[in-house]
Amino acid sequence: DQQVKQNSPSLSVQEGRISILNCDYTNSMFDYFLWYKKYPAEGPTFLISISSIKDKNEDGRFTVFLNKSAKHLSLHIVPSQPGDSAVYFCAASDLRYGNKLVFGAGTILRVKS
Amino acid sequence: SAVISQKPSRDICQRGTSLTIQCQVDSQVTMMFWYRQQPGQSLTLIATANQGSEATYESGFVIDKFPISRPNLTFSTLTVSNMSPEDSSIYLCSVLESGRTEAFFGQGTRLTVV
Numbered sequence: 001d002q003q004v005k006q007n008s009p010s011l012s013v014q015e016g017r018i019s020i021l022n023c024d025y026t027n028s029m030f031d032y033f034l035w036y037k038k039y040p041a042e043g044p045t046f047l048i049s050i051s052s053i054k055d056k057n058e059d060g061r062f063t064v065f066l067n068k069s070a071k072h073l074s075l076h077i078v079p080s081q082p083g084d085s086a087v088y089f090c091a092a093s094d095l096r097y098g099n100k101l102v103f104g105a106g107t108i109l110r111v112k113s
Numbered sequence: 114s115a116v117i118s119q120k121p122s123r124d125i126c127q128r129g130t131s132l133t134i135q136c137q138v139d140s141q142v143t144m145m146f147w148y149r150q151q152p153g154q155s156l157t158l159i160a161t162a163n164q165g166s167e168a169t170y171e172s173g174f175v176i177d178k179f180p181i182s183r184p185n186l187t188f189s190t191l192t193v194s195n196m197s198p199e200d201s202s203i204y205l206c207s208v209l210e211s212g213r214t215e216a217f218f219g220q221g222t223r224l225t226v227v
Contacts, residue, residue: 034215043117043205043218044156051214089155099144099209099216100171103156 003027004092006104015113019077023090023104026071030092034101035064035075038087047088048075080111115140119206119219126196126226133192134222136206141186144209146216147179151202159204162189196226 005024013019021035031052036044050057050064050073057064063076077084090104116139126132136145145162160168160181168181183189193200206219 032214036218041220041223043119043220046114046215046217049215091156095214098161099214100146100158100161101148101156101207101216102158105155 002105003030004090004102004104006088006090006107008107009105010108010110012110012112013080015082015111016079019075019080019084019109019111021075021077021088021090021107021109023073023075024071025073025092027092027094027102028071029094029096030102032093032095032099033064033066033073034091034093035062036089036091037084038089038106044089077109080109082111082113085109085111114217115142115208115210117206117208117217117219119222121222122220123223124225126224128197128226130196131192131194132196132224133190134204134206136189136191136208136219138187138208140210142208143211144216145183145189146207146209147181147189147191148205148207148218149202150205150221156205159191162191193224196224198226200224201226 034049035047038044048062066073087106089106091101118137120135147159148156150156159174160170162183164183180192203221205221207216
């Protein structure tokens with residue numbers, strides 16, 4: 001039972017353009033969502049998060065959008081840079097049960113220069 | 114954010130043996146977690162390490178296979194017992210600091226069982 005789904009295994013984007021990574025979830029009790037970036041041989045690095053009471057959160061080049069009715073969130077990176085090339089994981093939690101994270105399968109982002 | 118050190122960073126082990134992974138944090142943290150990432154898979158929570166008491170395991174994970182200790186607020190260990198090739202994975206320590214809602218991860222331990 002995959003509660004968090006990232007249906008695109010990979011995405012290729014030209015440098016300077018926008019990268020859009022998508023994530024869907026099935027558990028309506030999730031109330032906190034996060035995006036992590038992971039380089040090979042490193043642990044995941046926290047990027048940005050959003051609470052279910054919001055529909056948008058922005059931090060520099062990174063913006064996360066949440067559509068609760070559709071159970072969908074997306075991460076926008078603009079402009080994309082070659083250093084953004086990594087695996088991006090979407091994660092969700094139900095804060096009633098602490099911060100146990102349920103992860104999606106990840107999307108490999110390649111930014112071409 | 115807290116600085117998390119995991120040891121070892123990688124190891125190759127014989128089947129039937131056990132490996133203990135250490136997670137050290139440079140500050141006291143509220144919660145510590147252990148995750149596993151099998152090859153080509155996403156991260157899966159193994160257990161929450163509770164200070165001074167038994168860890169809380171997720172479905173599919175048991176204490177006999179993955180004993181966990183957390184003697185204080187900055188240190189935890191995960192042991193992978195009686196290893197088989199199916200245990201080959203990256204094991205990750207994660208921490209949550211007081212007042213924060215985003216968890217941070219160590220660099221992981223890449224385990225290969227032969």
